[in-house]
Amino acid sequence: MPFDWLNPYHLQVASFIFINILLGASIYVTLSTGQLSLGNAGFMSIGAYASAILTTRHGIPIPIGVLTGALLAGISGVLVGIPALRLRGVYLAIATLGFGEVIRVVFVNWESLTGGAVGIAAIPQMGRETLAALEKAGFSAASVGLRNNQFISLTVFLLLFAAALLSILFFLRLSSSRIGRAYAAIRMDEAAAEAAGIDTTYYKVLAFCQGALLSGFAGALFAHATSYISPADFTYHRAVEILVFAVFGGSEHLLGPVFGGIFLTLLPEALRFISDYRYIIYGALLVAMMIYRPQGVIDPPLIRRLAGRRAAEGAGR
Amino acid sequence: MSRTIRLAGIAAMLAFSLVFLGAGKNASKPAVPPKAKAPVIDARIGVISILTGQGSGYGEAITNGFKLARDEINAKGAVRIQLVIEDSSGKQEQALAAAQKLINSEQVAAILGPTLSTEMKVAGPEANASGVPIMGTSTTAAGITQIGKYVFRNSLPESLAIPASVGMAVKKYNIRKVALLYGNDDVFTKSGFDTMKKMAEDLKLSILTIETFQKGQSDYKAQLTKIKGLNPDAVFCSALYEEGAVILSQARKMGIKVPFVGGNGFNSPKVIEIAKDAAEGLVVATPWFADKNDPKVKAFVARYRKAYGKTPDQFAAQAYDALYIMAEALRKAGTSDRAKLRDALAGIRNFDGVLGRFSFDAERDVVMEPVVLIIKNGRFQVFQ
Numbered sequence: 242m243p244f245d246w247l248n249p250y251h252l253q254v255a256s257f258i259f260i261n262i263l264l265g266a267s268i269y270v271t272l273s274t275g276q277l278s279l280g281n282a283g284f285m286s287i288g289a290y291a292s293a294i295l296t297t298r299h300g301i302p303i304p305i306g307v308l309t310g311a312l313l314a315g316i317s318g319v320l321v322g323i324p325a326l327r328l329r330g331v332y333l334a335i336a337t338l339g340f341g342e343v344i345r346v347v348f349v350n351w352e353s354l355t356g357g358a359v360g361i362a363a364i365p366q367m368g369r370e371t372l373a374a375l376e377k378a379g380f381s382a383a384s385v386g387l388r389n390n391q392f393i394s395l396t397v398f399l400l401l402f403a404a405a406l407l408s409i410l411f412f413l414r415l416s417s418s419r420i421g422r423a424y425a426a427i428r429m430d431e432a433a434a435e436a437a438g439i440d441t442t443y444y445k446v447l448a449f450c451q452g453a454l455l456s457g458f459a460g461a462l463f464a465h466a467t468s469y470i471s472p473a474d475f476t477y478h479r480a481v482e483i484l485v486f487a488v489f490g491g492s493e494h495l496l497g498p499v500f501g502g503i504f505l506t507l508l509p510e511a512l513r514f515i516s517d518y519r520y521i522i523y524g525a526l527l528v529a530m531m532i533y534r535p536q537g538v539i540d541p542p543l544i545r546r547l548a549g550r551r552a553a554e555g556a557g558r
Numbered sequence: 559m560s561r562t563i564r565l566a567g568i569a570a571m572l573a574f575s576l577v578f579l580g581a582g583k584n585a586s587k588p589a590v591p592p593k594a595k596a597p598v599i600d601a602r603i604g605v606i607s608i609l610t611g612q613g614s615g616y617g618e619a620i621t622n623g624f625k626l627a628r629d630e631i632n633a634k635g636a637v638r639i640q641l642v643i644e645d646s647s648g649k650q651e652q653a654l655a656a657a658q659k660l661i662n663s664e665q666v667a668a669i670l671g672p673t674l675s676t677e678m679k680v681a682g683p684e685a686n687a688s689g690v691p692i693m694g695t696s697t698t699a700a701g702i703t704q705i706g707k708y709v710f711r712n713s714l715p716e717s718l719a720i721p722a723s724v725g726m727a728v729k730k731y732n733i734r735k736v737a738l739l740y741g742n743d744d745v746f747t748k749s750g751f752d753t754m755k756k757m758a759e760d761l762k763l764s765i766l767t768i769e770t771f772q773k774g775q776s777d778y779k780a781q782l783t784k785i786k787g788l789n790p791d792a793v794f795c796s797a798l799y800e801e802g803a804v805i806l807s808q809a810r811k812m813g814i815k816v817p818f819v820g821g822n823g824f825n826s827p828k829v830i831e832i833a834k835d836a837a838e839g840l841v842v843a844t845p846w847f848a849d850k851n852d853p854k855v856k857a858f859v860a861r862y863r864k865a866y867g868k869t870p871d872q873f874a875a876q877a878y879d880a881l882y883i884m885a886e887a888l889r890k891a892g893t894s895d896r897a898k899l900r901d902a903l904a905g906i907r908n909f910d911g912v913l914g915r916f917s918f919d920a921e922r923d924v925v926m927e928p929v930v931l932i933i934k935n936g937r938f939q940v941f942q
Binding site: 249357471 | 676
């Protein structure tokens with residue numbers, strides 16, 4: 242086999258990195274208006290459950306399930322956002338964290354729909370479904386020199402890569418648009434932004450909705466990557482994990498949480514050889530960050546330096 | 559704009575670089591050569607367990623059980639087992655990544671674990687699709703071995719444990735009306751409750767009430783007051799020992815004197831430690847009884863105590879037996895080939911381990927007689 246080096250394990254870790262990139266970006270979007278929302282785990286679960294139920298019980302194709310899940314999460318983002326955004330700072334953080342827990346408890350107790358604590362198993366996995374569909378059309382993984390499990394992992398990897406890349410590009414473009422400028426103005430000074438004629442409520446709810454939509458999208462993809470979900474996936478721990486992406490990577494630029502998502506997913510895997518101690522290093526790293534670089538690894542000056550140097554190199558060539 | 563594209567490029571490169579990291583290293587890693595005709599069968603067995611974070615207590619007992627069994631099996635010489643232990647820290651993503659690593663990078667013959675049923679529901683389908691036998695040693699929820707023909711378990715499911723304890727208690731105490739109490743946010747206790755309810759209906763008991771609680775709850779007075787008012791003959795309680803012990807203690811303080819009947823989750827010496835006198839009269843069913851009068855059990859308990867300084871719990875015992883079952887299958891297969899190992903495993907019948915006589919049924923699930931225990935005079939005793 243020519244592609245023996247293509248290891249499903251590495252592809253698997255990379256796939257989780259892309260999901261975490263989406264989650265990191267989702268918390269950044271609300272943060273870019275200066276609102277700290279910790280409800281992302283809740284929105285993620287809405288997306289995951291909606292897509293899982295539609296595809297598993299009603300035979301809806303995965304792409305439609307994922308989009309429905311994301312939209313549903315976005316709509317609930319608006320519904321939660323309108324009343325919740327009357328709160329500010331830590332009060333908003335607590336209210337949204339509470340929302341996430343409420344959603345989880347609803348999923349635990351609504352047994353007829355969600356299966357309760359047992360969760361939903363045998364959710365169609367995107368890689369396996371793609372392979373099955375292609376095999377029906379007469380294609381086999383061996384014809385392109387891949388084993389079946391390599392092909393499945395590669396499909397998941399590429400789909401999630403595309404999803405993450407498109408989302409990141411969209412939000413990078415957004416940051417220099419009219420909407421992005423409005424977000425930045427609200428973040429710096431809400432009263433001044435309002436005085437300058439920006440409809441702050443509209444933009445804040447829009448940012449909240451975009452964050453929820455992105456979390457729901459990530460959640461739906463998560464469901465179709467692991468093929469099993471239960472309420473235990475979307476606890477308070479998940480919300481904190483997403484927050485840590487932003488805290489570690491940096492919350493002042495979109496690439497901060499993206500970097501946090503990549504690095505903090507990779508780290509525990511890279512440290513597997515010291516098994517028992519790996520989360521000690523994870524914790525120590527976070528503490529060190531708080532002391533030496535409280536704004537996170539990536540901040541706008543660093544981005545300017547990196548981009549500036551690369552631009553200069555490009556011009557020199 | 560060109561700047562943002564460059565930045566996106568950096569991010570993409572970072573993510574991609576991972577895939578190619580160590581790619582060359584894998585290709586050159588030799589798989590264990592299957593020595594079909596050699597007297598000694600070498601096998602790499604992967605273990606997925608919780609070594610860090612919440613639940614690492616289970617993981618520790620399980621890996622201890624594996625290591626003890628490995629040393630004994632290797633000393634006997636017919637089979638030489640090399641364990642590759644990976645941590646899942648109780649998370650499904652990590653369990654899946656660990657399974658992928660064991661299957662593709664480490665090229666193991668079979669996988670033991672993961673620890674939790676939720677992890678198995680993610681790792682199981684992957685191992686099954688890759689044709690690697692995977693055996694859970696502590697996964698008790700319903701629908702585990704139904705994942706596929708490469709998925710096994712040797713842990714007694716609640717669907718076997720609970721009928722044993724409930725059936726015995728109903729007969730001995732002549733129970734007619736019961737109250738049910740269970741933790742509804744945990745796969746294990748929820749599965750246990752489903753069995754309990756079905757059992758109560760089959761035995762035509764009248765169910766007075768069904769009460770629920772959540773993981774980590776510390777005050778059960780509301781549920782217990784209601785139960786006390788209804789005056790049942792017994793309380794069927796599906797709980798893990800952490801919550802179960804507190805429930806028992808509060809129930810006795812409120813004057814509920816009827817017997818409590820639990821499943822396998824209640825089976826821990828910690829119940830007696832936490833609830834003290836209140837634990838008296840608790841009936842549980844379990845595959846594992848450390849004081850059993852059986853030379854095999856006694857020898858295992860003595861060796862385990864010597865190696866790790868404590869009495870083995872059911873998780874250690876199940877892990878210990880699981881590796882012996884794996885060794886037996888390897889010996890029968892005569893090779894560490896994955897497909898042949900699966901067939902040999904599926905053919906295991908009447909295996910005598912520390913848990914008693916064990917067989918796989920046609921669905922690769924457990925066939926064994928659980929022991930019914932009762933707490934009397936501050937310790938677990940056989941309920942007769």
